[in-house]
Amino acid sequence: MIRRTVAAVGAAVALVGLVALAVPSVTTSLPTDDAVVTVLAVVLLLGAVREIQRRRHTAFQYAETSDTELTLELPTPGDEFDRELSKVTMTRFNQIQRQHIRDEVREVAVETVQRRERCTEEEARELIREGTWTDDPFAVAFFTRRAPRISRRKRLRELFSSTPPFRRRTVAAIEAIHRLAEGTDE
Amino acid sequence: MTGVEIVRRPARRSLLVSAVAGSVATSAAAVGSPAGALVCLAGTGVLVAGVATARHGLVDAGGLVAFLGVVFAAANGATAGPVVFGTAATVVAWDAGGNAVSLGRQLGSRVDSLRVELLHAVAGAVVGLTTALVGLVLFRLGPTRQPVTTLFVLLLAAVLLVVALNR
Amino acid sequence: MSDDVAEADGSSAAETDGSSAAETNGSGTAVQDGAPGEASAVDGSGAAELTGGVAGVEADSDSDAETGAPSEGVAEEAASATTVREMRLTPTNHWVGIAAITFLTAGLGVMTRSRPLFLAAVVGVGYLAYANATEAPDPSLAVTRSIADPDPEPGDRVRVTVRVTNAGDAILPDLRVVEQIPDALAVVDGPARTATALRPGASVTFSYTVLARRGRFAFEGIDVIARNVSGSRERVLDLATAETTLTCLPPLDATDTVPLQGLTSPYTGRVSTDSAGEGVEFASLREYQHGDAISRIDWNRYARDGALATMEFREERMATVVVLVELRRQAYLQAGEDGPHVVDRSIDATRRLFNSLIATGDRVGIAALAAADVWLPPGAGPTHQAEARHLLATHPALSPTPPSERLYVPGYLKTLLSRLDDDAQVVFVSPVPDVTSAYVARALHVRDHPVTILSPDPTRTDTPGRTLAAAERSNRLASLRRSGIRVVDWESDERLAEALERARRRWSA
Numbered sequence: 001m002i003r004r005t006v007a008a009v010g011a012a013v014a015l016v017g018l019v020a021l022a023v024p025s026v027t028t029s030l031p032t033d034d035a036v037v038t039v040l041a042v043v044l045l046l047g048a049v050r051e052i053q054r055r056r057h058t059a060f061q062y063a064e065t066s067d068t069e070l071t072l073e074l075p076t077p078g079d080e081f082d083r084e085l086s087k088v089t090m091t092r093f094n095q096i097q098r099q100h101i102r103d104e105v106r107e108v109a110v111e112t113v114q115r116r117e118r119c120t121e122e123e124a125r126e127l128i129r130e131g132t133w134t135d136d137p138f139a140v141a142f143f144t145r146r147a148p149r150i151s152r153r154k155r156l157r158e159l160f161s162s163t164p165p166f167r168r169r170t171v172a173a174i175e176a177i178h179r180l181a182e183g184t185d186e
Numbered sequence: 187m188t189g190v191e192i193v194r195r196p197a198r199r200s201l202l203v204s205a206v207a208g209s210v211a212t213s214a215a216a217v218g219s220p221a222g223a224l225v226c227l228a229g230t231g232v233l234v235a236g237v238a239t240a241r242h243g244l245v246d247a248g249g250l251v252a253f254l255g256v257v258f259a260a261a262n263g264a265t266a267g268p269v270v271f272g273t274a275a276t277v278v279a280w281d282a283g284g285n286a287v288s289l290g291r292q293l294g295s296r297v298d299s300l301r302v303e304l305l306h307a308v309a310g311a312v313v314g315l316t317t318a319l320v321g322l323v324l325f326r327l328g329p330t331r332q333p334v335t336t337l338f339v340l341l342l343a344a345v346l347l348v349v350a351l352n353r
Numbered sequence: 354m355s356d357d358v359a360e361a362d363g364s365s366a367a368e369t370d371g372s373s374a375a376e377t378n379g380s381g382t383a384v385q386d387g388a389p390g391e392a393s394a395v396d397g398s399g400a401a402e403l404t405g406g407v408a409g410v411e412a413d414s415d416s417d418a419e420t421g422a423p424s425e426g427v428a429e430e431a432a433s434a435t436t437v438r439e440m441r442l443t444p445t446n447h448w449v450g451i452a453a454i455t456f457l458t459a460g461l462g463v464m465t466r467s468r469p470l471f472l473a474a475v476v477g478v479g480y481l482a483y484a485n486a487t488e489a490p491d492p493s494l495a496v497t498r499s500i501a502d503p504d505p506e507p508g509d510r511v512r513v514t515v516r517v518t519n520a521g522d523a524i525l526p527d528l529r530v531v532e533q534i535p536d537a538l539a540v541v542d543g544p545a546r547t548a549t550a551l552r553p554g555a556s557v558t559f560s561y562t563v564l565a566r567r568g569r570f571a572f573e574g575i576d577v578i579a580r581n582v583s584g585s586r587e588r589v590l591d592l593a594t595a596e597t598t599l600t601c602l603p604p605l606d607a608t609d610t611v612p613l614q615g616l617t618s619p620y621t622g623r624v625s626t627d628s629a630g631e632g633v634e635f636a637s638l639r640e641y642q643h644g645d646a647i648s649r650i651d652w653n654r655y656a657r658d659g660a661l662a663t664m665e666f667r668e669e670r671m672a673t674v675v676v677l678v679e680l681r682r683q684a685y686l687q688a689g690e691d692g693p694h695v696v697d698r699s700i701d702a703t704r705r706l707f708n709s710l711i712a713t714g715d716r717v718g719i720a721a722l723a724a725a726d727v728w729l730p731p732g733a734g735p736t737h738q739a740e741a742r743h744l745l746a747t748h749p750a751l752s753p754t755p756p757s758e759r760l761y762v763p764g765y766l767k768t769l770l771s772r773l774d775d776d777a778q779v780v781f782v783s784p785v786p787d788v789t790s791a792y793v794a795r796a797l798h799v800r801d802h803p804v805t806i807l808s809p810d811p812t813r814t815d816t817p818g819r820t821l822a823a824a825e826r827s828n829r830l831a832s833l834r835r836s837g838i839r840v841v842d843w844e845s846d847e848r849l850a851e852a853l854e855r856a857r858r859r860w861s862a
Binding site: 037040041042043044045046050051052054055056058059060061062063064066068069070071072073074075076077078079080081082083084085101105108111112115133136169171174175177178180181 | 380384441443444445447449450452453456457459460461463464466468485531532533534536537538539540545546560578587589611675681686687688689692695743752754757786811812813814816818820821822823824825826827828831
Binding site: 001004006009010011013014016017018026042044047052055060062063064065067069071074126 | 187188190192222242246273288291292293324339340342343344345346347349350351
């Protein structure tokens with residue numbers, strides 16, 4: 001409703017203006033002093049600002065298309081563990097998550113040691129606690145939670161390496177487990 | 187194989203349309219004032235960057251700045267022709283830029299969309315040119331020195347129409 | 354160019370078109386043809402097939418569309434018709450804020466009394482009117498899709514060509530088309546999309562390449578976005594098109610077999626043969642015991658030595674084997690991002706094992722460890738083989754997409770055990786992704802159904818998590834071996850025959 005009246009008024013005014021182009025005398029009587037002009041200018045500029053704000057706050061609304069060219073990617077075993085590990089190494093104060101990862105890896109370690117050493121589960125856990133199940137000091141340290149027994153030079157190198165220590169030890173432990181598991185074919 | 191993922195940005199060729207329109211605006215502004223042309227050029231640069239990175243915000247900002255460049259030139263004594271065509275050119279650049287970004291987001295960079303983009307841009311240019319020409323004709327129709335009041339009245343009419351049509 | 358644009362499956366009219374010769378480059382370049390009525394034109398080259406029997410038109414390559422049999426045009430129209438599944442009409446907000454031009458120039462113009470600025474305001478009004486003047490068109494489209502090789506081998510690259518025609522009266526100034534590719538297929542060349550402007554009757558053709566994999570895939574839809582010329586309004590449509598299928602399954606008479614030596618031994622099955630000595634083979638003699646059947650006494654020996662001895666026969670019997678393929682959700686795995694899909698390998702192995710076992714004379718059945726019911730009781734003979742091929746080719750559970758239902762394993766085992774013959778052996782094709790698979794294998798083995806596991810390896814060792822999973826699986830397989838179950842660990846880059854040979858050597862060592 002309002003739109004229509006405004007449009008009608010606008011059309012009428014336009015008509016007057018067009019007439020005034022030909023017959024200038026029609027409009028000479030209108031007030032054109034500075035006050036009126038300034039007020040008009042300010043109103044118009046405010047209108048402009050309002051329009052620009054409106055643009056900034058209106059989101060685009062066109063359709064999003066799907067990624068149809070891609071196919072459903074199936075997981076590979078171990079992907080969730082990798083995600084967990086990335087999360088843990090990126091944050092601090094995450095002892096619970098670290099313990100969880102340690103437990104997960106320990107279970108596989110116990111099973112592997114049991115299989116290779118042909119011992120009981122208790123014995124396997126003992127070997128892991130002692131640190132005698134593998135030669136890799138970092139793998140050992142992963143479970144014993146003590147500093148790895150390595151030369152001072154290597155310790156310095158570890159200090160300056162870019163891999164966070166937890167991740168390095170986790171990876172070492174996993175590699176050691178894998179080597180053990182792939183040992184001799186039974 | 188998981189398939190080739192599309193890059194959701196406009197193709198390199200799409201930058202041309204906006205760039206060309208922007209340059210037209212810059213040269214129009216240059217007629218009035220070099221400073222205005224510089225501002226217009228900067229605006230065009232931002233606009234084209236927005237198209238290249240598929241960001242609507244940059245395209246809008248660039249368009250506004252380019253337009254302000256033209257306005258600045260107008261305020262500094264540019265004649266009616268360049269101002270009006272410069273304005274139309276900035277709108278065409280902004281319109282083409284926004285369209286290119288939407289095409290890039292929906293279809294990716296490897297689709298040959300130049301034909302569609304040109305059609306869209308040319309349509310916009312035609313509208314701008316037509317209104318510009320109509321305005322110029324009306325401007326020159328009557329005696330060369332119109333009283334300001336007439337122009338005010340016409341202006342008021344224009345504004346009222348805008349308010350009515352705005353959606 | 355008969356091989357370039359073959360017929361779409363299910364459409365009886367030919368879809369050969371002179372313009373596709375121009376459209377040879379693949380990465381989404383569109384080819385426009387503007388002649389009205391092009392949609393039903395048939396150029397005479399290559400595999401034109403006419404309904405209505407107007408044979409004379411076929412050879413004439415200059416034939417006008419209208420002189421062809423009218424029924425052919427109708428048939429093609431029917432084949433390319435689309436129905437709208439969903440439609441949305443929205444403003445895009447592309448032109449919001451254009452009024453700022455008018456306000457800005459008007460305000461500044463008033464302040465500086467600059468006439469050029471007043472004129473610039475008029476431009477703003479013009480654009481505003483332009484932005485709100487038109488509505489997004491409602492497209493009426495005909496879509497024809499053709500697959501270069503509708504029956505490829507797994508791993509082949511198959512070209513799909515899509516042609517979209519404006520079958521309505523409205524001009525479509527801004528049409529954006531996105532194909533709906535079946536989920537399990539990947540596009541390896543060219544986006545399956547295009548942008549175009551179409552006059553009524555005009556059409557655009559685009560194509561892309563898909564990597565074939567085992568299964569049957571239906572292309573049945575397309576997404577279309579139509580905008581008005583100013584871009585202010587947009588109509589999004591989900592169109593259903595005529596179904597085109599890509600079938601990548603081994604041919605019906607495939608009999609590729611694998612060496613099975615040792616796979617189902619040392620147990621032979623029991624199928625009672627009839628009496629009267631048919632199909633029986635002399636095995637050994639033993640001392641006569643009171644109560645043995647008179648007919649079994651070896652009278653020749655008695656005549657020779659005077660001792661009574663009873664003959665024992667080993668009845669030549671066929672083994673009963675059920676190939677159980679693992680199709681639980683957990684088994685839908687892939688060995689790395691570029692690795693083979695484990696279920697594809699499993700189903701392929703199932704088919705080949707079935708063929709091989711049947712060929713050696715065993716009675717073979719098929720089952721699947723899945724929520725859906727997959728069961729073909731053991732049998733033999735050509736009819737049975739045909740049934741098996743049909744099952745492997747068409748059963749919906751054997752699909753490349755993971756199931757959504759979970760399997761209740763104890764209930765499943767109960768059903769399976771009730772179906773298995775007492776002496777049935779089981780060949781379990783499974784990647785053994787978790788303890789459940791091991792549990793199933795043991796449960797069957799312990800109830801006197803000897804189990805042999807063929808396990809396609811889903812693991813990789815390129816990241817710590819994956820290495821750990823590989824070690825875990827290795828332990829699981831070792832534990833299964835200790836339980837007396839034979840396990841064939843089938844590596845991802847190994848051929849099945851090699852894996853079986855490797856296992857056989859290990860078993861006989």
